Amino acid sequence: MTQPLRFDRKLIAPMLVGSVLNPINSSMLAVALIPIGAAFGVPPSQTAWLVTGLYLATAVGQPVMGRLVDLFGPRPLYLIATSLVGIAGLLGALAPNLGVLIASRVLLGFGTSAAYPAAMSLIRSEADRTGMDTPAAILSSLSIANQVIAVIGPTLGGLLIGLGGWHLIFTINVPLSIICVVLGSLWLPRRARSRGAGGLDYAGIALFTATLVSSMLFLMQPRVSRWYLLVLALVLGVAFVVAQLRVLAPFIDLRVLGGNRPLILTYSRQVLAFVGTYSFLYGFTQWLEEGRGLGASSAGLLLLPLSLAAVLVTAFTGRSAQIRGKLVAGSIVLVLAATAQLFVGASTPIWILALVGVIAGVPQGLNNLANQTALYKQADPTRIGSSAGLLRTCVYVGALISAAANAHFFQYGATTAGLHDLAIFLLVVSGLLVLVTLLELPE
Structure with a gap:
């Protein structure tokens, strides 16, 4: 009998390590914003531009890298982009002022943009080769890896500081970049089949970038x-x-996207x-250090319960490809989290925080x-890299708004x-999420 x-399995290590480069840099920075602000006065x-610089670059870089993955395969884009991560790390470590530090974060954003669309492209190729439908275990592994890094990131950042x-x-x-390049060189397929057609739309990239930048310049100081x-943004x-x-x-491809209502809702x-x-990751963390008076290390440790809860939930629900229940529960609990933030203050006990x-x-x-699994089912297989990149762009648009x-x-x-005002803002956002979730629930 033929074995299925x-x-x-060799693809998993470079996929996982590459996909966590952005989350680890996001989560470590959460406890470093106050010390960096003090260092530069x-x-x-x-x-906040350290956050914005990374996510502006990533919001543009994810779909660009995703499109390039569709055209040229995951290996070359993965190796080039993860090499940039090491260069960005050196530039940031040696930065003499805030401007150079922001520039290093922009470079870091582009460098961390290829791994996730490359991973989704590899998963789709393997699914085609093996006849798998929705590889829930592999998708949940990606999600768990990102959540685990969210656990490690703030604590590691606090310890390093x-x-x-x-x-x-x-x-x-620098060492993370070296690990990715070595693993990618050893195990990523050298001749992955190109799924896409056409070239790169440079005018579209320029207009998309200009729209995001002008929007954020206004939103950072809305006067x-x-x-x-x-x-100008409009x-x-x-x-x-x-x-x-x-x-x-x-x-x-807005024409395809316009005809795919479930994907738009995702x-x-x-x-x-x-x-x-990201409002919790950055806003709550900054308040813990400045409003509650905790040090960077203590604030990082206090974020452990948050990230551990995310990891455990992902681990327990990850092997199921079911989407509906996860989305309903996730949107409702976010409302509860925003409500809880309204009632914390400078004297709130640590255990309540x-x-x-x-x-x-x-x-x-x-x-x-749930959204990652929904995208895998809803996206056009020939554009899975760019569709996955656009999903990550949505992550970073959310980060930019926060x-x-x-x-x-x-x-x-x-x-x-300020924290309480942020909580009211989050109540509005989480209420909108409940409404969008109930509009059309994927199976």
Whole structure:
């Protein structure tokens, strides 16, 4: 009797290590924003650009890298991009001022953009080769790896800052980059079949980038006197849509996307879910250090319950390809987490703060895995790399919105009043997520 074909296990290590490069840099930075601000003498509204720089680059880089993966296969893009991560780490570690540090984060964003679409492309290719339908175990492994890094990141960041200052959270990218390049060189297939057609839409990329940048320049300081940035973003956005509808091989195929309502709702849920995720990661953490008076190491340890809750939820639900229940539960628990944040203050006991973190961690585990599985089922197989890249873009659009919210509510420091205003904002976002979730629930 013929043995069934199995997923090539050698692919798992480079896929997992590469996919966690962005989450580890996101989560380590959460406990470093206050020390970096103190080092350069700037408030949270300026250090927020360290978050924004990474995610602007990644929001553009993910679909670009995804499209290139579709065209040329995962191996070359994976190796080039992960090499950039090491260069960005060195630049950040040696940065003499905040501007250079932001530049290193931008480079880091591009460098971390290829691994996830490469992984999704490899999963799809292996599924075709083996006849697997939805490889739930592999998809959940990716999600769990990202959640585990969310556990390690803040704590590791706090320990590194305690050992040698904030510079070390950039230096660690050098060995991580080397590991990725070695694993990718050894085990990624040399001649992966190209699934896509057409070339790269440079005009679409430029318009998409300009729209995001002008939007964020306004959102980081939303004032009436800066109205022109909002108008510019709207004009550029309209130009982007028009251009994409006229190009034969667009950067983002809006015609296909427009006819795929379930996929649009999946992208919408991902944006809203990660506004919540990153508002807790950055906003709550900055408040723990400045408003609650904890050190970077202590704040990192206090985030462990949040991330452990996300990991456990993902581990227990990961082998099931079911989507509906995860989405409903994830959106409702996010409402509870935002509500809980309204009632914390400078004298709140540590155990209650840890409990708030546990509540916030549950929707992280549920929403990310459910939306990832939904995308795998809903996306066009010939554009799985770019579709997966766009899903990650939605993650970083959520992060950009949360960075703008943090910059606004913590304009004069990470105060308790600012945290409560952020909680009200999160209640609105989580309420919208409930509505979008109930519009059309995937099976």
